[in-house]
Structures are given as C-alpha cells and as structure tokens.
Amino acid sequence: MSREQGSLSINSENIFPIIKKWLYSDHDIFYRELISNGCDAITKLKKLSIMGEYEEVDGEKYRLDVIVSPENKTIKIIDNGIGMTVDEVKQYINQIAFSGAEAFLAQYKDKTNEEQIIGHFGLGFYSAFMVADRVTIDTLSYKPGSTSVHWESEGGTEFEMSEGDKETRGTEITLYLNEDSYEFSNEYRAKEVIQKYCSFMPVEIYFTNADAPIEEKKEEEKEEIIDAEVDADGNAVENSDADDTEANEEEKVEDKEPKPINNPTPLWTKHPNDCSEEEYKEFYRNVFHDFKEPLFWIHLNMDYPFNLKGILYFPKINTEYDSVEGTIKLYNNQVFIADNIKEVIPEFLMLLKGVIDCPDLPLNVSRSALQNDGFVKKISEYITKKVADKLSGMYKVEKESYEKYWDDISPFIKYGCLKDEKFRDKMKDFIIFKNLEGKYITLPDYAEANKEKANDKIYYATDLQQQSQYINMFKEAGIDALVLTHNIDQPFISQLEQQDDKLHFQRIDADLTDSFKEEVAEGEEADKLKEKTDALTELFRKVLNKEKLEVKVEKLKNENVSSMVTLSEESRRMQDMM
Ligand code: ADP
Numbered sequence: 225m226s227r228e229q230g231s232l233s234i235n236s237e238n239i240f241p242i243i244k245k246w247l248y249s250d251h252d253i254f255y256r257e258l259i260s261n262g263c264d265a266i267t268k269l270k271k272l273s274i275m276g277e278y279e280e281v282d283g284e285k286y287r288l289d290v291i292v293s294p295e296n297k298t299i300k301i302i303d304n305g306i307g308m309t310v311d312e313v314k315q316y317i318n319q320i321a322f323s324g325a326e327a328f329l330a331q332y333k334d335k336t337n338e339e340q341i342i343g344h345f346g347l348g349f350y351s352a353f354m355v356a357d358r359v360t361i362d363t364l365s366y367k368p369g370s371t372s373v374h375w376e377s378e379g380g381t382e383f384e385m386s387e388g389d390k391e392t393r394g395t396e397i398t399l400y401l402n403e404d405s406y407e408f409s410n411e412y413r414a415k416e417v418i419q420k421y422c423s424f425m426p427v428e429i430y431f432t433n434a435d436a437p438i439e440e441k442k443e444e445e446k447e448e449i450i451d452a453e454v455d456a457d458g459n460a461v462e463n464s465d466a467d468d469t470e471a472n473e474e475e476k477v478e479d480k481e482p483k484p485i486n487n488p489t490p491l492w493t494k495h496p497n498d499c500s501e502e503e504y505k506e507f508y509r510n511v512f513h514d515f516k517e518p519l520f521w522i523h524l525n526m527d528y529p530f531n532l533k534g535i536l537y538f539p540k541i542n543t544e545y546d547s548v549e550g551t552i553k554l555y556n557n558q559v560f561i562a563d564n565i566k567e568v569i570p571e572f573l574m575l576l577k578g579v580i581d582c583p584d585l586p587l588n589v590s591r592s593a594l595q596n597d598g599f600v601k602k603i604s605e606y607i608t609k610k611v612a613d614k615l616s617g618m619y620k621v622e623k624e625s626y627e628k629y630w631d632d633i634s635p636f637i638k639y640g641c642l643k644d645e646k647f648r649d650k651m652k653d654f655i656i657f658k659n660l661e662g663k664y665i666t667l668p669d670y671a672e673a674n675k676e677k678a679n680d681k682i683y684y685a686t687d688l689q690q691q692s693q694y695i696n697m698f699k700e701a702g703i704d705a706l707v708l709t710h711n712i713d714q715p716f717i718s719q720l721e722q723q724d725d726k727l728h729f730q731r732i733d734a735d736l737t738d739s740f741k742e743e744v745a746e747g748e749e750a751d752k753l754k755e756k757t758d759a760l761t762e763l764f765r766k767v768l769n770k771e772k773l774e775v776k777v778e779k780l781k782n783e784n785v786s787s788m789v790t791l792s793e794e795s796r797r798m799q800d801m802m
Pocket residue numbers: 257261262265303305306307308316317320345346347348349350394395
C-alpha cells in the first residue's frame with residue numbers, strides 16, 4: 225500500500241471544539257466509546273462465524289485488553305475482533321468525521337445545554353481526541369489476504385495512513401494523552417471509569433498496568449509465605465511439609481491467572497427461570513452496594529414488540545422517614561448509558577433500584593426529543609405495567625407477603641398513584657391500610673365494618689402517641705380508624721377524595737362524631753352550656769387574637785374524659801397547607 229495523506233473532512237475544524245465543549249463534563253466517556261467499538265468488532269466476527277463466513281480457530285477466545293502506561297501517558301485498547309481493511313479504515317474512520325460531523329452538527333449545533341444530551345452515541349471513535357493529542361490505529365482484518373493498516377492523527381484534523389506491522393487479527397488503538405488527561409492512564413482512575421461504563425459489556429475485558437512494578441508483587445507474595453511460616457507466637461514453624469508447599473504453589477498459579485474486570489453475562493441477560501434467589505441478591509449487592517437485602521424484585525424480559533431486559537428491586541426502607549432514593553441504571557446492549565433517565569423510566573420508579581437494558585432505545589437524540597417519542601413512552605408504560613402486575617399478583621396470591629412488605633412498599637405505591645394515572649388505575653383495588661388493631665384492611669373493609677357508627681367518614685390517626693386519648697375513645701366506642709403516619713399519606717388521601725366524592729377522611733381528633741356527644745335538652749342545662757360557650761368564646765378570641773373565631777361547646781358522653789379541644793378537618797388541612 226502506498227503512503228497516503230489527506231485532510232479528514234471539511235467539517236472537521238468545526239467539530240473538535242464542539243466535541244470538547246459538548247462532552248466537557250464527562251470526557252471519561254472515550255473509554256466507553258473505544259471499548260464498545262472493540263466489543264462491536266468482536267460481536268461482528270461472532271456473527272460472521274454463525275453465518276459461516278468466518279471459521280473460528282479451535283479454542284478461540286475473544287477478548288479485549290486495556291493497557292495503561294502511566295509513565296508514557298498512553299492507553300492501548302486492543303481487540304481481536306473483525307479488524308479493518310484499508311478500504312474500511314478509509315470509509316469508517318476517515319469519512320466518519322465527515323458524515324458523523326454533519327449529523328452531529330445538524331443535531332447539536334444549537335444545543336449547548338449539556339443537560340439535553342443523553343447518549344453521546346454516534347460520536348464514537350473521535351471522542352479519543354478529547355483526551356489525546358495523538359491517536360494511532362493498527363488493524364488487521366479477518367479477511368484472508370488483508371494487509372495491516374497503520375493510521376495516525378494528531379489533533380484529529382489530519383491523518384496519515386500506511387502499511388502497518390500488526391500480525392494478529394483485530395484492532396489496536398493507542399492514545400497519547402494530552403496534558404489535561406494524564407489521569408486516565410492512572411490505574412485506579414482508569415479502572416474506576418471502565419467499571420462505571422463497561423462492567424457488563426459482553427466481551428471479557430482484561431486490564432494491565434504496563435508500568436506496575438512486577439518485582440513488588442513478588443515481594444508481597446514472598447512476605448505472605450514468610451508470614452505463613454511463622455506461628456501465632458511469632459516462632460518460625462519448623463516443618464512446613466511438602467503438601468503445604470505444593471498447595472501454596474497451586475494457589476500462586478491460580479492467582480496469576482488474569483481475571484476480566486467486567487462481567488460479560490450479567491444476570492439480566494439470563495432467563496428468569498435460570499436465576500436463583502441468591503444470584504439476584506448477590507447481583508443487587510454488587511451493583512448497588514446496598515447490604516440490606518432487597519424485599520423482592522421483578523425480572524423484565526421482553527423481546528416483542530421491543531427488546532427490553534432488566535431487574536427492578538424493591539429496596540428495604542429503614543424508617544418511615546428514610547428518604548427513599550433509588551437508582552435505575554440504563555444500559556444499551558450492556559453498555560452503561562446513565563442513571564435515572566426520567567424520560568425513559570417513570571419518575572416514581574426511581575425509588576426502586578434496578579437495571580434496564582434496552583437496545584432499541586434511540587439514545588443519540590436530545591432529552592426533549594426523547595420525551596415526545598412514542599416508542600419511549602411505550603417502554604415507560606410497559607415498565608409501569610409490569611410493576612403493577614407484580615404487586616397486584618402478590619396481593620392476590622401472596623397476601624401475607626404483601627402485608628409483610630406493605631410498610632416498606634406503600635410509600636412507593638402511593639407515590640406511584642399520585643404521579644401516574646395508569647399505575648393508580650391498576651393499583652387502586654390493592655391499597656391496604658393498617659387499622660388501630662394493626663390489621664391490614666381495604667377501604668371497603670373499613671366502610672363495611674364501621675358503617676353504623678362512622679357516619680360515612682373514614683377516621684384516621686397520624687400519631688399514635690399524641691392522639692392516644694382520641695384513639696382510646698374510638699376504641700371504647702367501637703369505631704375503627706386507619707393509621708396513616710407517613711408524610712405521603714396526606715396528599716394520598718386528598719387524591720382518593722378527589723377521585724371518589726363519596727370518600728371523606730377525617731383525622732381522629734377533628735370534629736367529633738355524634739356517637740361521642742350527648743344531646744343536651746332544652747332548659748337549665750342548655751342555658752349553662754350557652755354560658756360556657758360565651759365565656760370560652762371570649763377567652764379563645766382574646767388569647768388567639770381572633771375577633772371572629774367560632775367556638776362550639778358540646779357535651780361528651782365519655783365521663784373519663786374531662787375536656788378536649790378539636791379542630792375541624794378542613795381548618796386543619798388548610799393550616800397544614802400553609
Ligand atoms: P459507531 O460505533 O457509532 O459506528 P464510531 O466512530 O465509534 O461510530 O466507529 C466508526 C466505525 O469504525 C465503526 O462503525 C466501525 O466500523 C469502525 N471501527 C471503530 N473501531 C473499530 C474496531 N475496534 N474494530 C473494527 N472496526 C472499528
């Protein structure tokens with residue numbers, strides 16, 4: 225092949241400043257782009273092999289290598305995938321900047337707000353130039369008789385191409401980092417980024433720090449062996465027998481076996497029938513670093529009409545005031561995209577913890593476009609439906625578990641009902657409430673049991689201690705009440721009332737029902753009551769400094785209670801709102 229030189233594309237001088245600006249907040253994304261290109265190259269080769277267009281060598285292992293050199297400030301990303309011929313480099317690398325840039329500019333030139341962007345997809349290879357001054361590609365195509373290609377470019381606007389010397393199939397990308405980006409050749413930083421984006425990419429990724437002092441490792445091992453030969457009192461153990469030494473050596477050999485830093489077959493890619501309870505829990509611990517066990521989970525597995533897989537966990541909430549903050553990690557073909565993309569995942573589901581992998585998502589569009597995308601809406605509705613199905617199914621066939629989990633899941637369900645009409649419609653018959661005896665009942669249950677004494681009201685307590693006097697009175701009178709202690713309960717019951725005008729909730733310490741009052745006959749007693757009312761009205765008006773305050777005095781049936789002050793439900797709610 226003759227030496228060739230040229231200019232990348234007419235748009236290239238515009239594109240780099242924009243790329244840099246656009247991706248400024250997360251320039252670590254180049255790792256994801258280059259590694260996912262390597263994965264793609266391997267996936268393509270596997271496909272060709274299935275189609276019979278490529279014959280796999282016996283025992284062939286596909287792999288990706290990331291090799292950093294903090295001393296030289298370089299990063300190499302090597303795959304043994306499909307590789308590229310000269311023509312392919314010309315077409316995909318040299319021209320992508322052209323076609324890519326056009327699409328890119330058309331889509332983003334007016335959108336400087338980084339918040340808008342989700343995927344950073346479609347930028348791919350050129351993201352390398354965010355962190356590198358010089359990038360080289362060495363590649364050899366799987367096609368028989370191909371010659372290898374060496375490509376390089378400084379700053380990304382001009383390239384040089386020549387025959388290369390790569391002898392093995394695949395592609396090797398080398399980044400010579402720019403001054404601001406040296407950190408990415410640091411072992412810990414590199415691993416951190418790779419783990420963020422590539423933990424579940426479908427090909428094994430091996431990480432090497434080329435400058436890691438090998439000697440040091442040996443020293444450590446030596447020390448360990450020495451340690452092992454000293455007993456608890458610090459005396460050298462005399463006769464470490466041959467067996468021990470053998471075992472030690474075996475261990476060492478095992479230790480040296482390099483392990484991939486990712487998991488190419490995450491749990492969500494398996495069929496739900498093939499996953500054990502322990503696997504689900506372990507996956508939860510690993511991904512969310514939450515060592516409280518999840519309550520239960522939903523494994524989403526859908527092929528039609530769109531492709532969607534994932535696992536949603538209901539986390540354990542510690543106290544009723546625990547802020548519930550979930551994370552839903554979104555993937556596209558096992559490539560991490562972002563956490564909590566609210567355009568795709570209904571907001572109330574963000575209280576859960578989970579992973580969702582949807583290869584069909586159009587991620588290279590802006591967020592606002594995503595919001596109006598009918599397909600995205602369908603995905604979001606599907607997820608909502610699955611969650612509601614799981615919960616209602618549990619209510620129907622595992623009532624005991626449902627009740628057991630209720631305190632933990634009810635804030636989530638109530639929030640869902642407040643936020644999502646479809647979810648509410650599906651869940652409304654499966655909302656339960658704890659009553660004064662600690663039993664779980666539905667609203668129809670309550671109405672039925674209290675229809676004689678409750679005056680069509682639904683009484684509720686919000687604080688078992690503060691309202692204990694009222695609670696006792698209710699218990700004595702044989703009227704039940706619901707216990708609603710979470711701060712989502714107030715908006716939730718307001719919504720129930722709005723949905724059904726026959727429902728009236730009333731706090732247990734608001735206006736008393738007739739069952740607690742005694743009729744006062746005309747005559748002396750009534751006059752006395754009138755006197756008291758006038759006196760109390762004057763007193764309260766003065767103390768509260770409210771000229772027009774209405775005070776009503778009534779006689780209690782219960783002789784154990786000397787007096788109580790109540791505030792009407794309406795006034796109290798008004799006050800709460802203020
Ligand atoms: P995209 O991945 O979205 O197509 P990229 O800019 O990341 O865009 O890559 C452009 C093209 O270059 C790829 O579609 C592929 O054909 C080719 N390519 C990039 N990296 C590799 C690689 N490691 N092996 C083989 N081909 C590659």
